[in-house]
Amino acid sequence: MDTSKYIAxxxxxxxxxxxxxxxxxxxSRGLLQLVVYDQSRYLPLDVLxxxxxxxxxxxxxxxxxxxxxxxxxxxxxxxxxxAEIHNLREQxxxxxxxxxxxx
Numbered sequence: 001m002d003t004s005k006y007i008a009x010x011x012x013x014x015x016x017x018x019x020x021x022x023x024x025x026x027x028s029r030g031l032l033q034l035v036v037y038d039q040s041r042y043l044p045l046d047v048l049x050x051x052x053x054x055x056x057x058x059x060x061x062x063x064x065x066x067x068x069x070x071x072x073x074x075x076x077x078x079x080x081x082x083a084e085i086h087n088l089r090e091q092x093x094x095x096x097x098x099x100x101x102x103x
Contacts, residue, residue: 006035006042016055022065026054029069 013020023043026032032051035042043051054072057063063071095101 003037003042005045006037007045007048009034009041009043012043012048012051016052018055022058025065026051026068031069031072 027034032047054068057071
């Protein structure tokens, strides 16, 4: 396994002062998938931003760990709606330009 694409769970927990129980809760909720290699557990580097966001929600907003999956789904839905609004605005601009309307 190419360990350059992973961070050891022990290292991540120590750096963020987290318990293993928190990570296990995230894993049980389907919010992350750990990789086991040579009797050690690893987090893929491509999920670190997402996991760190969940840690910030937990600490800064005092979100209960059991509710993090709901919050993440809401944030994903908001991002999707924002992208849809952006696309619709671009379409409106295009048609306004096409038909010579100001705005």
